[in-house]
Amino acid sequence: xxxxxxxRAGDEDRLARAALSRVVEPGDxxxxxxxxxxxxxxxxxxxxxQRGQAPAADVAAxxxxxxxxxxxxRAARTGLRFVVPGDQEWPSGLDDLARPEPLQHRGDVPxxxxxxxxxxLDALHSAVAVVGARSATTYGTRVxxxxxxxxxxxxxxxxxxxxxxxxxxxxxxxxxxGGTTVAVLACGADRVYPEAHRSLVEHLAATAAVVSETPPGxxxxxxxxxxxxxxxxxxxxxxxxxxxxxxxxxxxxxxWTERLHRPLGAVPGPxxxxxxxxxxxxxxxGAAAVVTSGQEVLELVGRxxxxxxxxxxxxxxxxxxxxxxxxxxxxxxxxxxxxxxxxVARACGFGLVETxxxxxxxxxxxxxxxxxxxxxxxxxxRDRPEGGEP
Amino acid sequence: xxxxxxxRAGDEDRLARAALSRVVEPGDxxxxxxxxxxxxxxxxxxxxxQRGQAPAADVAAxxxxxxxxxxxxRAARTGLRFVVPGDQEWPSGLDDLARPEPLQHRGDVPxxxxxxxxxxLDALHSAVAVVGARSATTYGTRVxxxxxxxxxxxxxxxxxxxxxxxxxxxxxxxxxxGGTTVAVLACGADRVYPEAHRSLVEHLAATAAVVSETPPGxxxxxxxxxxxxxxxxxxxxxxxxxxxxxxxxxxxxxxWTERLHRPLGAVPGPxxxxxxxxxxxxxxxGAAAVVTSGQEVLELVGRxxxxxxxxxxxxxxxxxxxxxxxxxxxxxxxxxxxxxxxxVARACGFGLVETxxxxxxxxxxxxxxxxxxxxxxxxxxRDRPEGGEP
Numbered sequence: 140x141x142x143x144x145x146x147r148a149g150d151e152d153r154l155a156r157a158a159l160s161r162v163v164e165p166g167d168x169x170x171x172x173x174x175x176x177x178x179x180x181x182x183x184x185x186x187x188x189q190r191g192q193a194p195a196a197d198v199a200a201x202x203x204x205x206x207x208x209x210x211x212x213r214a215a216r217t218g219l220r221f222v223v224p225g226d227q228e229w230p231s232g233l234d235d236l237a238r239p240e241p242l243q244h245r246g247d248v249p250x251x252x253x254x255x256x257x258x259x260l261d262a263l264h265s266a267v268a269v270v271g272a273r274s275a276t277t278y279g280t281r282v283x284x285x286x287x288x289x290x291x292x293x294x295x296x297x298x299x300x301x302x303x304x305x306x307x308x309x310x311x312x313x314x315x316x317g318g319t320t321v322a323v324l325a326c327g328a329d330r331v332y333p334e335a336h337r338s339l340v341e342h343l344a345a346t347a348a349v350v351s352e353t354p355p356g357x358x359x360x361x362x363x364x365x366x367x368x369x370x371x372x373x374x375x376x377x378x379x380x381x382x383x384x385x386x387x388x389x390x391x392x393x394x395w396t397e398r399l400h401r402p403l404g405a406v407p408g409p410x411x412x413x414x415x416x417x418x419x420x421x422x423x424x425g426a427a428a429v430v431t432s433g434q435e436v437l438e439l440v441g442r443x444x445x446x447x448x449x450x451x452x453x454x455x456x457x458x459x460x461x462x463x464x465x466x467x468x469x470x471x472x473x474x475x476x477x478x479x480x481x482x483v484a485r486a487c488g489f490g491l492v493e494t495x496x497x498x499x500x501x502x503x504x505x506x507x508x509x510x511x512x513x514x515x516x517x518x519x520x521r522d523r524p525e526g527g528e529p
Numbered sequence: 530x531x532x533x534x535x536x537r538a539g540d541e542d543r544l545a546r547a548a549l550s551r552v553v554e555p556g557d558x559x560x561x562x563x564x565x566x567x568x569x570x571x572x573x574x575x576x577x578x579q580r581g582q583a584p585a586a587d588v589a590a591x592x593x594x595x596x597x598x599x600x601x602x603r604a605a606r607t608g609l610r611f612v613v614p615g616d617q618e619w620p621s622g623l624d625d626l627a628r629p630e631p632l633q634h635r636g637d638v639p640x641x642x643x644x645x646x647x648x649x650l651d652a653l654h655s656a657v658a659v660v661g662a663r664s665a666t667t668y669g670t671r672v673x674x675x676x677x678x679x680x681x682x683x684x685x686x687x688x689x690x691x692x693x694x695x696x697x698x699x700x701x702x703x704x705x706x707g708g709t710t711v712a713v714l715a716c717g718a719d720r721v722y723p724e725a726h727r728s729l730v731e732h733l734a735a736t737a738a739v740v741s742e743t744p745p746g747x748x749x750x751x752x753x754x755x756x757x758x759x760x761x762x763x764x765x766x767x768x769x770x771x772x773x774x775x776x777x778x779x780x781x782x783x784x785w786t787e788r789l790h791r792p793l794g795a796v797p798g799p800x801x802x803x804x805x806x807x808x809x810x811x812x813x814x815g816a817a818a819v820v821t822s823g824q825e826v827l828e829l830v831g832r833x834x835x836x837x838x839x840x841x842x843x844x845x846x847x848x849x850x851x852x853x854x855x856x857x858x859x860x861x862x863x864x865x866x867x868x869x870x871x872x873v874a875r876a877c878g879f880g881l882v883e884t885x886x887x888x889x890x891x892x893x894x895x896x897x898x899x900x901x902x903x904x905x906x907x908x909x910x911r912d913r914p915e916g917g918e919p
Contacts, residue, residue, distance in 0.1 A: 162875070164876055167878075197874070197875075197880065197881075201875065278801070281801070282799075282800055332864070358864070358866065358868060358872075359863060359865070360860055360864075360876060361859070361860035361861075362857075362877075406800055407797030407799075407805075407809060407812075409672075409797075409799055410798070411668070411671070411672065419819055422797075422812065422819045423818065423821075428813065429797070431800035467752075470750055471554075471751075472750065473749060473750055474722070474749055475722065475748065478748060485552070485591065486554055486752070487554075487752075490587065
């Protein structure tokens with residue numbers, strides 16, 4: 140055991156957490172709860188004291204073999220740091236993981252996070268998680284990229300995994316907008332899965348951060364993905380699900396977001412697309428709000444009064460510029476066959492003289508045609524409201 | 530004035546309503562309210578008494594010229610009937626229009642409905658209105674047709690307008706499924722607008738019903754479309770908006786549906802499609818529930834316990850058929866590089882012997898490969914949950 144360099148003097152808690160990180164699976168809520176309640180040093184020592192005794196014999200034996208100084212040294216040499224509770228950059232959102240019940244046997248506050256990259260993790264308190272299906276559609280990847288770009292342009296970091304599909308599109312969208320984007324991995328933060336995303340993950344490690352609860356070298360397993368999902372939900376300010384099939388890891392992340400009482404949004408899509416079924420279920424169940432634009436995502440995760448959305452409005456139309464009386468007359472003019480002024484007067488309820496005068500003004504505006512009885516012009520017809528009107 | 534044939538003896542109320550229908554615009558809530566509170570005969574007589582006196586002089590003069598017997602005779606000769614409150618087939622849902630405040634100066638219970646077709650209007654109490662944009666997308670028309678077909682197959686009538694786009698698709702979808710479908714028009718029930726839908730409207734008149742508040746011969750005007758929309762909302766059991774731009778007549782129908790406290794559904798679509806913006810707004814505002822399938826539409830309008838939806842589930846997977854302990858072991862096996870039994874044992878938390886035995890069983894099931902360390906097979910990888918997991 141060489142002199143500790145990564146661990147500072149008195150950093151017994153960090154060393155205990157690093158050692159436990161080697162023998163405790165990510166998201167093992169039983170051990171994590173003990174660590175949270177008793178402290179890492181106490182739990183480590185208690186485990187070590189059980190060497191040779193069932194049922195903890197195996198864990199204790201492995202724990203005895205771990206040299207946490209060497210672990211931290213080796214991590215530091217490969218550009219990794221181990222961020223633990225109490226560190227200045229500790230992302231305090233993770234502490235909220237102490238509250239919810241376990242989900243699929245995973246839960247609680249991690250021992251620490253293995254991090255590669257220059258970004259301080261406490262910057263993630265304003266991050267937005269953008270998650271979804273690996274087998275995304277071109278629609279989904281386009282929307283994920285657009286939403287992540289809007290988040291990036293607003294100066295908020297994006298959080299996602301490193302999978303194909305939505306994760307990939309979210310990182311690239313944020314990067315394209317000059318934003319900060321962070322990958323939370325199920326494998327060790329020194330590894331890349333899938334291999335096809337090596338250059339993406341290396342870029343995130345060089346410019347922002349790549350984060351994992353799994354110690355360096357660790358392989359991606361299903362339990363580690365399930366554990367990882369709770370971190371994505373807990374690190375940021377809220378989560379947006381872009382596409383998710385019915386049985387989807389993104390729904391697991393959504394579930395954690397809901398359990399943490401963080402804002403959860405879901406992007407609708409074609410009802411004919413299986414990739415959008417999960418998102419629609421989240422909305423139907425009341426778990427998620429519908430989000431359809433970057434502005435709406437910012438509104439979703441914004442603090443009160445921040446980023447309030449202007450609901451989309453149609454462009455101004457000629458009929459917006461005429462008087463209320465003129466509109467009443469205009470609305471009484473038929474689309475097809477022309478009719479006499481008397482018929483229009485009857486339909487609008489004004490007198491014949493007044494109706495005639497307004498019809499002349501509407502003709503001057505190009506909205507009605509009086510050549511063969513009064514009827515709407517093409518301009519007025521184009522101007523008509525959508526959806527059922529003539 | 531010839532002998533009344535369409536009006537039966539003592540049918541003074543029907544005659545008064547027919548006469549008023551000629552001089553009162555559809556949805557004129559001031560007059561309709563008086564009729565509802567004082568009776569049609571009283572209102573007609575009061576108006577007639579004001580002949581020559583402003584401001585009702587014009588209406589009174591026109592009313593004096595109307596021969597309601599002749600109106601009803603002429604209607605009957607062209608296959609039209611005038612259905613009024615108190616008639617056996619009067620669709621009682623319309624009476625609910627007495628409650629909401631006017632919207633865009635339109636409202637209240639109509640004087641009566643001019644109807645062409647064999648369907649009794651009281652059959653519409655179980656109808657579902659399917660409405661949306663004229664300028665619908667192929668996506669929207671496909672979904673409208675599918676939903677209307679599901680409604681038709683369930684034995685419920687479909688209600689819509691007669692416009693291009695969603696209205697058209699809804700009728701054709703219902704007809705294709707052998708369903709009953711009814712058009713509510715803004716022009717007279719003897720007319721067709723747009724002309725391109727003549728054969729569709731004639732088919733509905735021959736097989737079900739074409740309905741209008743506007744008297745025979747009346748032209749389609751904007752106020753009549755706005756008045757018509759409240760009837761679509763009030764006639765049926767609920768309304769589904771398939772596609773609607775931000776400024777859309779379908780949103781007016783949706784608004785009436787909400788004001789009548791009837792179920793309102795909206796079909797999501799691509800957020801990149803302007804045609805779906807209105808539907809998404811309805812969901813975001815809390816006015817409408819998301820509906821994504823015919824079953825969900827039936828659930829929306831169903832009485833409690835009717836047509837409960839089975840949420841879509843993914844097909845069963847091999848991992849559904851293994852034991853819980855085997856799943857824990859399987860979930861600890863990495864995707865990429867193979868690892869030793871000891872690594873899997875550590876990750877899953879079981880002893881080495883037990884882990885080894887479960888790995889052999891999983892190998893026999895074709896889920897893990899032990900040739901170069903333990904790793905998931907293609908079968909297990911295909912079987913993995915969507916969205917973030919390996």
